[in-house]
Amino acid sequence: xxxxxxxxxxxxxxxxxxxxxxxxxxxxxxxxxxxxxxxxxxxxxxxxxxxxxxxxxxxxxxxxxxxxxxxxxxxxxxxxxxxxxxxxxxxxxxxxxxxxxxxxxxxxxxxxxxxxxxxxxxxxxxxxxxxxxxxxxxxxxxxxxxxxxxxxxxxxxxxxxxxxxxxxxxxxxxxxxxxxxxxxxxxxxxxxxxxxxxxxxxxxxxxxxxxxxxxxxxxxxxxxxxxxxxxxxxxxxxxxxxxxxxxxxx
Numbered sequence: 001x002x003x004x005x006x007x008x009x010x011x012x013x014x015x016x017x018x019x020x021x022x023x024x025x026x027x028x029x030x031x032x033x034x035x036x037x038x039x040x041x042x043x044x045x046x047x048x049x050x051x052x053x054x055x056x057x058x059x060x061x062x063x064x065x066x067x068x069x070x071x072x073x074x075x076x077x078x079x080x081x082x083x084x085x086x087x088x089x090x091x092x093x094x095x096x097x098x099x100x101x102x103x104x105x106x107x108x109x110x111x112x113x114x115x116x117x118x119x120x121x122x123x124x125x126x127x128x129x130x131x132x133x134x135x136x137x138x139x140x141x142x143x144x145x146x147x148x149x150x151x152x153x154x155x156x157x158x159x160x161x162x163x164x165x166x167x168x169x170x171x172x173x174x175x176x177x178x179x180x181x182x183x184x185x186x187x188x189x190x191x192x193x194x195x196x197x198x199x200x201x202x203x204x205x206x207x208x209x210x211x212x213x214x215x216x217x218x219x220x221x222x223x224x225x226x227x228x229x230x231x232x233x234x235x236x237x238x239x240x241x242x243x244x245x246x247x248x249x250x
């Protein structure tokens with residue numbers, strides 16, 4: 001069975017203003033020597049350097065986790081950190097709760113397909129000759145799935161970590177493995193070629209209405225508008241499933 005996964009992430013909301021400023025200064029190009037050129041660079045690029053922490057698992061936070069079963073009617077959006085969370089402890093509490101909800105949702109999804117009671121995350125899923133789920137993403141081999149797996153380890157959610165990665169400790173994304181990255185399929189395995197999901201969806205004629213572009217997510221989170229992010233995540237998942245159906249000749 002296939003489970004479509006998409007995460008949206010927030011920047012380093014636990015940082016102080018001093019940390020934000022220091023991070024921006026660390027990224028000033030070394031070719032900029034004069035104070036005026038440094039100041040000009042910071043004025044133009046400083047805000048973007050903070051938003052960029054949303055793409056770094058060591059600094060950012062999970063804003064939401066979107067899940068859609070292969071035959072599901074609609075995506076489920078698990079809410080992660082909130083703009084209302086104050087401080088690192090509150091952010092971590094929200095993120096850990098979202099991951100636990102993900103584990104519970106995967107267990108229920110497997111049980112519905114295999115029959116019988118919910119199976120604990122990481123548990124035996126070979127009943128009836130059906131095996132563990134494959135997690136289908138777009139560019140997820142390098143972003144969504146490693147982020148989720150590392151976060152599960154961070155919060156000592158070992159069962160979820162095993163569920164996400166399976167027993168393929170060295171290569172979960174190999175053919176037949178747990179992770180299916182449709183961008184890799186579209187690019188014929190070329191690791192140097194990047195393709196936007198929305199561009200491919202338009203090319204294939206399966207694009208879905210989406211309120212925003214993914215690059216707007218960090219700014220919307222900082223502006224206190226997570227609901228728009230949830231809508232974006234849901235639309236991405238429906239579109240991802242449609243792309244998968246085309247690629248599989250369905």
